[in-house]
Amino acid sequence: MNNEDLVSIITPSYNCSKFIGETINSIISQTYINWELLITDDCSTDNSCEIIEAYANKDPRIKLIRLTINSGAGVARNTSIEAAQGHYIAFCDSDDLWLPHKLEKQIKFIKENNLFVTYASALTCDETGKINGINLSFPSVSFKNECKCDWISMSSLIYDASKLGKVFLPIIRKRQDWGLKIKLLQNVGSTIGLYEPLSIYRIRKNSISRKKSDLIKYNIAIYRNILNLNTFNSYCKFFFHFIPFFLFKRIRKKLITIKL
Numbered sequence: 606m607n608n609e610d611l612v613s614i615i616t617p618s619y620n621c622s623k624f625i626g627e628t629i630n631s632i633i634s635q636t637y638i639n640w641e642l643l644i645t646d647d648c649s650t651d652n653s654c655e656i657i658e659a660y661a662n663k664d665p666r667i668k669l670i671r672l673t674i675n676s677g678a679g680v681a682r683n684t685s686i687e688a689a690q691g692h693y694i695a696f697c698d699s700d701d702l703w704l705p706h707k708l709e710k711q712i713k714f715i716k717e718n719n720l721f722v723t724y725a726s727a728l729t730c731d732e733t734g735k736i737n738g739i740n741l742s743f744p745s746v747s748f749k750n751e752c753k754c755d756w757i758s759m760s761s762l763i764y765d766a767s768k769l770g771k772v773f774l775p776i777i778r779k780r781q782d783w784g785l786k787i788k789l790l791q792n793v794g795s796t797i798g799l800y801e802p803l804s805i806y807r808i809r810k811n812s813i814s815r816k817k818s819d820l821i822k823y824n825i826a827i828y829r830n831i832l833n834l835n836t837f838n839s840y841c842k843f844f845f846h847f848i849p850f851f852l853f854k855r856i857r858k859k860l861i862t863i864k865l
Contacts, residue, residue: 613691617681621699637708643685679781727758747795754850
């Protein structure tokens with residue numbers, strides 16, 4: 606396998622000692638072996654770094670980067686992207702998991718379809734690792750549709766940095782992962798993904814992504830900073846585009862989960 610097939614896996618870390626070992630093991634278990642794992646720790650106060658260093662000492666593909674100031678997941682991810690050497694950029698959060706054939710199937714899919722960006726469905730689990738649902742991907746996602754609601758699981762996202770260059774996340778505390786997807790699709794127009802679930806998204810009780818009540822301002826920040834909308838149009842987009850599609854997304858997930 607040559608160097609142009611290298612996948613750089615981007616993982617932000619903050620007080621993730623409970624889950625980070627399981628996450629790293631799921632990456633080590635990949636059938637696709639040409640990868641580097643770049644974990645940027647955002648000033649954890651637990652023993653996350655010690656756990657990561659133990660893995661890095663055993664496997665040179667795993668690299669730990671430490672931030673000196675707590676800066677948020679966006680800065681942590683961007684720091685890893687800056688250090689990435691890979692042809693492809695992939696993402697795996699520090700409490701999520703990859704299924705063993707995840708990279709192998711997605712890299713093959715990218716090459717066969719000559720894609721710049723791709724994604725896949727994702728299973729969901731609780732804090733104990735028990736599978737409790739599924740986020741089924743749509744066959745295709747366009748820039749226009751991604752602006753309405755986030756349809757792509759972050760830990761399934763891969764883009765080809767050799768074609769697009771390194772695309773970085775907007776520097777905001779929340780929703781910066783959605784902002785990256787919008788930026789990528791703004792470049793390519795639309796893309797396709799795999800229907801098969803290839804990752805597992807962990808739903809945690811106190812997860813930052815589950816605090817929906819204070820996300821309005823971060824949605825507005827995406828509309829203002831990435832889409833260049835004024836304040837009035839940003840709020841219109843939130844209430845008349847995002848909210849209806851967000852509710853549709855939640856209802857769709859519940860209906861699909863009931864059928865499983």
